[in-house]
Amino acid sequence: MTIARSWWWKIGALLLLFYTYYEGFVGEVPRMPILNETIRNLYFHVTMWMAMLVLMICNAFYGIIYLNKSDLYHDLVAEESGRMAMVFGIAGLLTGMVWANYTWGAPWVNDPQLNGTAASLLIYAAYFILRNAVQDDHKRARLAAVYGIFAFVMMIVFIMVLPKMTDSLHPGKGGNPGFNKYDLDANMRMVFYPAVLGWTLLGVWMMSLRVRIKKLEWIKDDQ
């Protein structure tokens, strides 16, 4: 875990986020009907989901590693990435609600993508309830890993497969044209992709900090 202690990618994350904020607030964006200036939210809303998804993958991946190696450290990484995924999920939901309020007219609409994210937050809430229900460390880790992997697959079905099969207000789904078709011009792409990377790195950074704090607590408990 030397990469968690190295500094270069954290500087990179900060630079990318400064760039995102600068371009997000004063950069050039296309003038679109209905969307108007809210299109800037693309850098702060869609990116949350990307970061959340990466952290969820992290959670399932470390769950699999734990099941094979039985090292509690891997369980710790899985737990903290699940927690951070929830933080980013809530942030994405809030930014999305603000955006929906101005474009679709209401903060909550019956949309498969919204339902999917509400479901994934509920799944992670259940994941932490399960963790709290078990006392023994290794048993907790094992049950949580099994539940986490199962939940991850169900969630991927829910947020990636099902929305493609139903009508959605989101771009690119159910007959709506995708972003790249009309408004994600090259200019916005130059901000969007760095923003995704920046937010994801921030999430991983926050997660690794929590992991390191927990590890220090373990060492303190051992003494």
Added chain:
Amino acid sequence: MNTALNQYFKLVSHEIRLEFKNKQALTSLLVYSLATIFIAYISYRTALDPITWNALFWIIMLFAATNAIARSFLQESRGLQLFHYILLNPSIVILAKTSYNILLLSVLGIINLLAFSLFFALPIENLMQFIGGLFLGSFGLSAVLTLVSGIVSKAHSQAALVAILGFPLLFPLLITIIKFSNLAISGVDWSVNQPNFLLLIALNSIIVALSFLLFPYLWRD
């Protein structure tokens, strides 16, 4: 392979015999779902429009399934679990338990359907499609809840945890099955409903494959 198949059939028939030896659980399950349907009947007192009918049917199925399957591991004593642990292949155990629960829930689903047609009129245009969906829905509900019940039994927690852990995992399945049944109720052509049917089969296969792979990790204690 032959021994695995042998084990599987032995375990399923063991479950069935156990159920009929102690009929109390079966009866209470039946009374539970009939009482729930009756509560729905005295709350509505009118004929339901098809969408409400369908939603109500599946919600009652969901609760009946949770009630039926939550006990599938919890009722076993510690000694019996240890006995199984020494002698049996865990993947076979989960497959047998799941199969038995599918059987149980399919029968319960048919009984629920009969009770629904008694209390509320039957709005279904295409009954065969609906029953096919009923079977696939029971399949998925059983498979998810059996695995969750295995997790909860290892957590030594109360059975209410099955609902808390299981319901969020069932959202994708329930959305698909309710859509499929709605279309079956409105009597659309098979070609319209086919994508949902295939999606249900795919979902069920994923669920069974995952419990087959993951259950052995729960098993070792």
